[in-house]
Amino acid sequence: MVLKSESDLADLLGERWVVNKPEVVKKYGEEHVNTCYELVAPEPAEDCLLVKPGSAREVAEVLEYAGENSLPVFPRGGGTGLAANAVPDRPGLILALERLNDKIEVDETNLTVTCGAAVTLGDLLAELEDHESLYFPLHPGDEGAQIGGMAASNAGGVRAVKDGIMRDQIRGLKAVLPTGELATFGNPDGTLIKNNAGYDLMNLMIGSQGTLSVIVEVTLELKPRPQQSATLVIPFDEKEEAFAAVPDFLQEGHIPMAVEYVDRGQIMATADDLGKSWPADEGEGDLMIMLTGAAEEDIYELAAAIEGICRERGALNCYIAETAREQRDLLEVRSHILPAVEEDVLDGIDITVPRSRLAEAMRGIENISSEYGVDIPMLAHAADGNLHPFLMHEGDDPEKIPDYYEDLKHDLYDLTLELGGTVTGEHGVGSMRKEELARQYSEREIELMRRIKRAIDPQGILNPGKIFPDRVC
Amino acid sequence: MVLKSESDLADLLGERWVVNKPEVVKKYGEEHVNTCYELVAPEPAEDCLLVKPGSAREVAEVLEYAGENSLPVFPRGGGTGLAANAVPDRPGLILALERLNDKIEVDETNLTVTCGAAVTLGDLLAELEDHESLYFPLHPGDEGAQIGGMAASNAGGVRAVKDGIMRDQIRGLKAVLPTGELATFGNPDGTLIKNNAGYDLMNLMIGSQGTLSVIVEVTLELKPRPQQSATLVIPFDEKEEAFAAVPDFLQEGHIPMAVEYVDRGQIMATADDLGKSWPADEGEGDLMIMLTGAAEEDIYELAAAIEGICRERGALNCYIAETAREQRDLLEVRSHILPAVEEDVLDGIDITVPRSRLAEAMRGIENISSEYGVDIPMLAHAADGNLHPFLMHEGDDPEKIPDYYEDLKHDLYDLTLELGGTVTGEHGVGSMRKEELARQYSEREIELMRRIKRAIDPQGILNPGKIFPDRVC
Numbered sequence: 001m002v003l004k005s006e007s008d009l010a011d012l013l014g015e016r017w018v019v020n021k022p023e024v025v026k027k028y029g030e031e032h033v034n035t036c037y038e039l040v041a042p043e044p045a046e047d048c049l050l051v052k053p054g055s056a057r058e059v060a061e062v063l064e065y066a067g068e069n070s071l072p073v074f075p076r077g078g079g080t081g082l083a084a085n086a087v088p089d090r091p092g093l094i095l096a097l098e099r100l101n102d103k104i105e106v107d108e109t110n111l112t113v114t115c116g117a118a119v120t121l122g123d124l125l126a127e128l129e130d131h132e133s134l135y136f137p138l139h140p141g142d143e144g145a146q147i148g149g150m151a152a153s154n155a156g157g158v159r160a161v162k163d164g165i166m167r168d169q170i171r172g173l174k175a176v177l178p179t180g181e182l183a184t185f186g187n188p189d190g191t192l193i194k195n196n197a198g199y200d201l202m203n204l205m206i207g208s209q210g211t212l213s214v215i216v217e218v219t220l221e222l223k224p225r226p227q228q229s230a231t232l233v234i235p236f237d238e239k240e241e242a243f244a245a246v247p248d249f250l251q252e253g254h255i256p257m258a259v260e261y262v263d264r265g266q267i268m269a270t271a272d273d274l275g276k277s278w279p280a281d282e283g284e285g286d287l288m289i290m291l292t293g294a295a296e297e298d299i300y301e302l303a304a305a306i307e308g309i310c311r312e313r314g315a316l317n318c319y320i321a322e323t324a325r326e327q328r329d330l331l332e333v334r335s336h337i338l339p340a341v342e343e344d345v346l347d348g349i350d351i352t353v354p355r356s357r358l359a360e361a362m363r364g365i366e367n368i369s370s371e372y373g374v375d376i377p378m379l380a381h382a383a384d385g386n387l388h389p390f391l392m393h394e395g396d397d398p399e400k401i402p403d404y405y406e407d408l409k410h411d412l413y414d415l416t417l418e419l420g421g422t423v424t425g426e427h428g429v430g431s432m433r434k435e436e437l438a439r440q441y442s443e444r445e446i447e448l449m450r451r452i453k454r455a456i457d458p459q460g461i462l463n464p465g466k467i468f469p470d471r472v473c
Numbered sequence: 474m475v476l477k478s479e480s481d482l483a484d485l486l487g488e489r490w491v492v493n494k495p496e497v498v499k500k501y502g503e504e505h506v507n508t509c510y511e512l513v514a515p516e517p518a519e520d521c522l523l524v525k526p527g528s529a530r531e532v533a534e535v536l537e538y539a540g541e542n543s544l545p546v547f548p549r550g551g552g553t554g555l556a557a558n559a560v561p562d563r564p565g566l567i568l569a570l571e572r573l574n575d576k577i578e579v580d581e582t583n584l585t586v587t588c589g590a591a592v593t594l595g596d597l598l599a600e601l602e603d604h605e606s607l608y609f610p611l612h613p614g615d616e617g618a619q620i621g622g623m624a625a626s627n628a629g630g631v632r633a634v635k636d637g638i639m640r641d642q643i644r645g646l647k648a649v650l651p652t653g654e655l656a657t658f659g660n661p662d663g664t665l666i667k668n669n670a671g672y673d674l675m676n677l678m679i680g681s682q683g684t685l686s687v688i689v690e691v692t693l694e695l696k697p698r699p700q701q702s703a704t705l706v707i708p709f710d711e712k713e714e715a716f717a718a719v720p721d722f723l724q725e726g727h728i729p730m731a732v733e734y735v736d737r738g739q740i741m742a743t744a745d746d747l748g749k750s751w752p753a754d755e756g757e758g759d760l761m762i763m764l765t766g767a768a769e770e771d772i773y774e775l776a777a778a779i780e781g782i783c784r785e786r787g788a789l790n791c792y793i794a795e796t797a798r799e800q801r802d803l804l805e806v807r808s809h810i811l812p813a814v815e816e817d818v819l820d821g822i823d824i825t826v827p828r829s830r831l832a833e834a835m836r837g838i839e840n841i842s843s844e845y846g847v848d849i850p851m852l853a854h855a856a857d858g859n860l861h862p863f864l865m866h867e868g869d870d871p872e873k874i875p876d877y878y879e880d881l882k883h884d885l886y887d888l889t890l891e892l893g894g895t896v897t898g899e900h901g902v903g904s905m906r907k908e909e910l911a912r913q914y915s916e917r918e919i920e921l922m923r924r925i926k927r928a929i930d931p932q933g934i935l936n937p938g939k940i941f942p943d944r945v946c
Contacts, residue, residue: 109829111724154669165667181917187893191827193857194629194638194898196680197906197913198940199922203676207669224726251584253697253767294726354664356582384666420660425667433670440670444654448929449672455928456921467671 005071005093009051012061017099019050028094031079031086032142033432036338039401040347042084042431047091048074054099056174056182056216063214063461064180066093072464073178075210077149078120080142082348083430085153085209089465097148100216106131110191112171114219117148128222135225137163137257140426141335148215154207156426158258158334161250161383162292165426167206169220175205175213178457187219204452209428210463212456226292228299229257231327233319234287234310235280239263242287243358245313246382250355254305258290259383260334266377270340271333278333279319287315287382288334290327337379346405347391350433351416352425355385364415365389372408386425413439429467438469478544478566482524485534490572492523501567504552504559505615506905509811512874513820515557515904520564521547527572529647529655529689536687536934537653539566545937546651548683550622551593553615555821556903558626558682562938570621573689579604583664585644587692590621601695608698610636610730613899614808621688627680629899631731631807634723634856635765638899640679642693648678648686651930660692677925682901683936685929699765701772702730704800706792707760707783708753712736715760716831718786719855723828727778731763732856733807739850743813744806751806752792760788760855761807763800810852819878820864823906824889825898828858837888838862845881859898886912902940911942 010018019025029044053059066073072092079086088094101118104127111134115124122143128134140150140157149155151173155166163169172186186202187195205213236242242261263285271278280286289306293299307318321327338348353361358380365387369376379388389412394402413423413436423429423436438446450468454460483491492498502517526532539546545565552559561567574591577600584607588597595616601607613623613630622628624646628639636642645659659675660668678686709715715734736758744751753759762779766772780791794800811821826834831853838860842849852861862885867875886896886909896902896909911919923941927933 109720109724110827154673156667156669160667167673177917177921183915183918183921187827191829191858191893192825192895193828194633194825194854194859195895196627196629196823196897196899196901197895198902198910198919199685199925200627200640200676200680201918201921201925203673204925207673212672224724247582251582251697352665352667354583355666356664381667385664386667420664422665422668422670424669426669428669429671437671442656444650445656445674446671448650448656448674451928452672452674452677452925455924 005069006049008065009049009062012065013051013053013058017052017054019052025050025094028076028096029088031081031084033082033084034087036082036342037345037347039399040405042087042089045088045090048088048094050094050096052096052099056100056176059095059176059214059216060180060182062093062095063176063178066461067178067180067459070459071461073461074463075152075214077117077146077152078142078144080145081149081153081427081430082350083424083428083432085428085430085466087431089431095214097146097216100148103217106134108134111222112191112219113222114217115147117216117218118146121145121147121150133225134222136169136220137223138166138169147218147220151206151215151218152208152210153428156381156384156386158260158381159290160381161259162255162257163223167203170202170206170218171221172219173202173205173215174217175215177213178459178462183213207428209430209466211453211466212462214462227294228296229290229292229327230299230303231321231330232289232291232303232306233279233321233330234289234307235283235316236285236287237283237314237316239285240359240362241314242285243362243382245287245310245315246358247355248313249306249309250383252305252309254302256289256302256306256383257292259381260288261380261382262286262288262334262337263377266337266341267333270337273340274333274336276329276333280317282316288330341377341390344392345390346393346401347409349389349391349409349412350386350424350427351412351421352384352386353416353419353421355383357419358382358385361387361415361419365412368408368411368415372404374408384425385421431466434467434469437467478542479522481538482522482535485538486524486526486531490525490527498523498567501549501569502561504554504557506555506557507560509555509815510818510820512872513878515560515562518561518563521561521567523567523569525569525572529573529649532568532649532687532689533653533655535566535568536649536651539934540651540653540932543932544934546934547936548625548687550590550619550625551615551617553618554622554626554900554903555823556897556901556905558901558903558939560904562904568687570619570689573621576690579607581607584695585664585692586695587690588620590689590691591619594618594620594623606698607695609642609693610696611639611642620691620693624679624688624691625681625683626901629854629857629859631733631854632763633854634732635728635730636696640676643675643679643691644694645692646675646678646688647690648688650686651932651935656686680901682903682939684926684939685935687935700767701769702763702765702800703772703776704794704803705762705764705776705779706752706794706803707762707780708756708789709758709760710756710787710789712758713832713835714787715758716835716855718760718783718788719831720828721786722779722782723856725778725782727775729762729775729779729856730765732854733761734853734855735759735761735807735810736850739810739814740806743810746813747806747809749802749806753790755789761803814850814863817865818863819866819874820882822862822864822882822885823859823897823900824885824894825857825859826889826892826894828856830892831855831858834860834888834892838885841881841884841888845877847881857898858894904939907940908942910940
């Protein structure tokens with residue numbers, strides 16, 4: 001089958017763009033999760049073929065061919081995912097979008113940018129350096145992420161507090177349906193604010209993780225670039241107080257761009273590792289709060305209001321970084337936490353709870369940590385209620401998954417769901433969390449999703465084995 | 474059939490809640506469009522039965538019964554719609570949600586309110602008077618609109634510029650599926666900011682106009698109440714200049730709560746009619762701009778910036794209303810435009826164009842007006858690109874639809890679509906615009922919507938005859 005496909009697909013795309021070299025195919029079948037959480041991430045299936053269409057039309061031709069030949073298709077963007085969503089679980093075609101990277105059109109009048117699916121976050125940020133007044137607020141971390149993949153996975157990240165997640169930035173999409181037809185969703189001109197004609201299929205495609213369509217072009221909203229910024233570092237004697245302070249200032253309408261929580265131990269070790277300093281060294285952990293505004297006095301007012309509320313909640317101090325350089329240094333340390341500990345991390349969890357229940361979630365996680373007698377270091381996008389507890393390698397054998405791993409993970413999920421949370425706030429379900437979906441939703445809710453999957457992809461060729469729990473297949 | 478259903482349904486709901494009196498049933502089969510645009514709106518079908526379930530569970534029972542007996546079901550909220558979306562086009566059950574009006578729970582910590590489907594906009598605003606710090610930004614006009622209907626129709630209105638339309642306010646829904654199952658979408662606690670588990674069915678339900686589910690409960694986000702406000706009235710010599718000014722100030726990041734355009738003739742006549750004054754009397758029309766902010770100086774800065782940009786575009790003056798009373802008076806005059814002319818209006822159009830093309834749309838509408846030799850007065854939510862041109866009764870017989878009506882309407886739609894617009898910005902498709910959907914979308918895009926409809930409502934019992942064009946049925 002694969003041999004026949006290979007020559008057929010070479011006829012469609014050109015020989016150069018159909019690859020069967022096992023080590024190359026394997027590399028394209030892996031994503032960041034395979035290096036990051038190597039032991040617990042699934043290995044890509046063997047016997048896949050890698051195809052690299054060069055246009056939306058060629059993507060459509062590949063899908064049409066796959067449909068005719070009942071071949072599974074696994075779309076792949078920048079490979080920066082943490083849910084094993086682009087990792088093929090059976091033989092099929094790995095559809096790399098990387099050649100759809102040349103279109104990047106900024107529309108200053110309408111405050112939009114239209115990007116080919118494979119334009120990376122880094123490309124976009126570089127392009128916007130030439131447009132001083134414009135700004136793309138989201139920054140999910142790895143700048144190698146592709147805009148198409150960020151749309152398909154509804155990326156989140158640090159800067160979602162003020163301007164929302166990927167879904168909130170998207171004005172229009174072009175995507176190829178599993179049946180090989182090119183469709184437009186929302187407003188691909190990116191310029192229409194209100195549209196009530198028919199069903200909202202755009203939002204259905206966003207976050208559907210390549211199971212309903214292959215996104216080939218995305219139109220994003222841009223914002224006027226904030227003229228001023230500052231970063232606060234606010235240490236707290238106890239973690240719970242830090243988390244309790246967050247809803248307090250948000251409810252009063254003081255909205256920063258980002259609110260991160262960092263553990264004292266981790267952040268100091270990371271700063272050391274980088275040879276940088278970190279302003280706070282007192283207490284159990286810090287809120288790192290990034291502020292933006294139109295004028296300097298807006299920043300000072302916002303900073304003063306937030307500091308006041310945090311001090312009422314027992315904050316020990318408030319450090320402010322004002323120069324661009326100081327702020328960049330702080331962000332660099334924060335961004336380096338994961339790389340610094342990555343070697344010792346077994347799995348990174350992505351739970352989200354209502355932000356009013358952050359302090360309870362923290363207490364629960366500490367209880368679980370004591371119960372199992374293991375350390376659970378944590379990062380948190382605190383204002384979004386999005387917690388990333390890390391399960392660490394413990395014991396003598398770093399090549400072995402500890403016995404308690406599944407139980408501990410499920411205890412964390414149970415805690416999350418009891419608090420009205422979700423098993424994945426931003427990383428998505430992919431392969432890694434599909435059994436957890438059935439913990440979160442009722443059978444009828446999952447069945448509804450399945451019915452939609454079948455309606456749009458009747459043959460089930462697009463990214464099979466993802467999102468839906470196997471056991472009620 | 475109806476007779477048998479009547480007794481069966483009386484067993485389910487109690488006799489009092491099953492109504493067959495023709496004049497009552499007819500009243501519940503009509504919506505605002507039937508008084509407003511009487512000649513062109515469809516009459517409700519005869520032989521319907523009116524049912525009034527008292528709980529989500531009873532809604533589920535009615536749908537289950539309807540499914541077993543293949544009875545069409547027409548959900549009805551406040552009846553304030555302008556798309557004949559709640560008007561039954563065949564015999565069936567009119568499902569009035571009106572008894573689901575007792576739950577209205579404000580959560581001050583999480584800045585949300587959870588409402589039964591039949592809580593009206595007026596009820597919500599009254600409830601929020603007891604919560605001084607909280608505020609619901611949207612105001613689509615008629616305060617008799619029910620929150621469930623506003624969600625099902627993705628309502629828009631005047632105040633969408635800063636905080637978006639209904640879709641942007643909704644955090645969670647409970648809805649009954651056509652198969653009689655109660656499902657939750659999004660985050661019915663309303664407290665979860667990020668959730669990437671599975672498909673986004675909540676946004677699919679919003680704006681689906683009762684064709685995919687019956688919404689029984691809605692959780693809305695609330696905002697901190699702005700402490701200061703002011704209203705500007707800015708007259709322009711020519712309409713086109715008024716429209717051209719709008720993208721200019723929005724692009725610079727000066728974002729009002731509302732930006733309305735009013736024709737000089739209409740607004741003066743309306744003010745007269747009410748015995749009120751209107752500040753501007755020079756030029757062809759005005760922008761009426763509502764500003765909100767945290768502090769007085771924010772308002773002054775915003776007002777000064779907008780005035781400056783408008784004057785560069787040829788604004789003749791800038792009047793500012795600062796007291797609550799002056800602002801209320803202006804809004805009252807603006808809100809009375811439609812009631813004042815309603816008797817002479819044949820149809821109200823709801824097109825939206827990219828806001829950068831507003832001036833072109835205006836020129837096009839004026840050309841059409843000259844070509845047909847008829848007056849086309851207009852209201853516009855200018856910052857949203859949302860235009861409401863009114864087609865008027867002309868000629869001797871007010872009981873007769875003018876011959877040119879269909880042609881003129883289609884010319885307006887053609888103009889809109891050429892400019893990259895939509896046939897309905899906020900009122901929805903319903904019965905009134907379903908043939909236009911096929912002008913806007915390709916066959917494959919409509920087929921995709923149909924497939925979703927069939928996946929969720931395989932028997933097609935829920936609000937049949939709406940949204941989808943008949944001719945490709």
